[in-house]
Amino acid sequence: MDSLAKLARSVAEFADTASLTLVPAVPGHALGAEVCLAPDVLDLPGFLALARKLGGGVLYLKAAPFDPGDDEYEVDDPPEHLLKRNGQIGQLSVAFATNGIVHFWKHRAGWYAEWQQLAEDEESPDDAEDEDGRLTEEERERLTAELVEALLANPEFRAAKAGARHRTGSLLIPPDTPRVVEWEALRIAYDRADELARAAYAQISDDRLDELAAELLATPEYQRASAPATRKQTTERFLTRHADGFSPPAPIRDELYARAQKLAKANKSGGLF
Numbered sequence: 216m217d218s219l220a221k222l223a224r225s226v227a228e229f230a231d232t233a234s235l236t237l238v239p240a241v242p243g244h245a246l247g248a249e250v251c252l253a254p255d256v257l258d259l260p261g262f263l264a265l266a267r268k269l270g271g272g273v274l275y276l277k278a279a280p281f282d283p284g285d286d287e288y289e290v291d292d293p294p295e296h297l298l299k300r301n302g303q304i305g306q307l308s309v310a311f312a313t314n315g316i317v318h319f320w321k322h323r324a325g326w327y328a329e330w331q332q333l334a335e336d337e338e339s340p341d342d343a344e345d346e347d348g349r350l351t352e353e354e355r356e357r358l359t360a361e362l363v364e365a366l367l368a369n370p371e372f373r374a375a376k377a378g379a380r381h382r383t384g385s386l387l388i389p390p391d392t393p394r395v396v397e398w399e400a401l402r403i404a405y406d407r408a409d410e411l412a413r414a415a416y417a418q419i420s421d422d423r424l425d426e427l428a429a430e431l432l433a434t435p436e437y438q439r440a441s442a443p444a445t446r447k448q449t450t451e452r453f454l455t456r457h458a459d460g461f462s463p464p465a466p467i468r469d470e471l472y473a474r475a476q477k478l479a480k481a482n483k484s485g486g487l488f
Contacts (some may be wrong), residue, residue: 217326218377219304221276222259227310229263230274231315241275241308241319248316254378258465262309262320269318270311277308281327288334294403297330305330325405326459329398336394345395348392349372362388367407373460380405414460417459419467427457428474432482447472 230237252262266274278294280302283293288296293357305327309320323331343380350358366372366384384401392400419427431437431453440446452474 217328218478219278219307221324222307222322223276226263226276226278226307229427230276233263233267235266235272238273238275239277241277241310242312242317244319249319250316251319251321255376256319257320259320259322260465261308262318266309266311267316268311271313273311274312275308278304278306281305281330284329284409284469288331290330293330293333297333299328299486300326303475311326317359322378323381327400328381330401332398350395355393355396355399358393359399359403362367362392362396363404363407364390366400366404370460371407372404372456373486374462376462377409380408389464408461411459415458416463416467419454424467424471424474427453427471428478431475432472432478446476 227237229235229374257265263274281300281304283290283298285299304321304324309315337459366387369387372380372384372387381401384404386398388397388400431450434449434453437446437449437453440449447468451463452466454471455461
């Protein structure tokens, strides 16, 4: 099961346990007041908590499997690596309404962002196609490899959360980069960053979390923080520094935060602080 399918399933399970009516569609945009939240602003558990607290008992979910031949974005000659995504979920949309304001949460996979970009470029062709056509295969491979290396070395790209990494990478790429090089480099860098991040956090064992909790608790930044949200942000930055610059998955961040809080209470009761 792909990652967005797991998120979609978690939304359905949440709606069931919270006794919310789940509607398999989302309201249209630009029809009134709305708030759009990205994963790098608020994670899905946080959004669902808002829905439970503020929503009117209804949760909207759109997570249709990708069909290259019947997608709202049409691509005439799609690359093979995107055709292989058939059946996976490329974009997840969750929403709830309160006091006439619709709150949206969206997560788009990097490969689906590439698909959308291809469709948009076909609708608005420019001289990029001619420019790409003048590149030899050797030049394309060399430029792509150089761009992938530059993206993976960029702290902003490494620290970007998975849902925002494609957008972050697009902003970091020089504007005169041939389009075909940009697409390929973004795809490779996105996948490689995902692999590197998983490998980095796989090394953080359960015992290691206890050590990190003590280390986190001793940092001046954490000690100065008083609000839970600020402490969580501090925990996230702390983990990023310990994982080669990659942002942590929410479960690991939350677990470390919980252990640090537990340790702080134990230290306080023992008279250490």
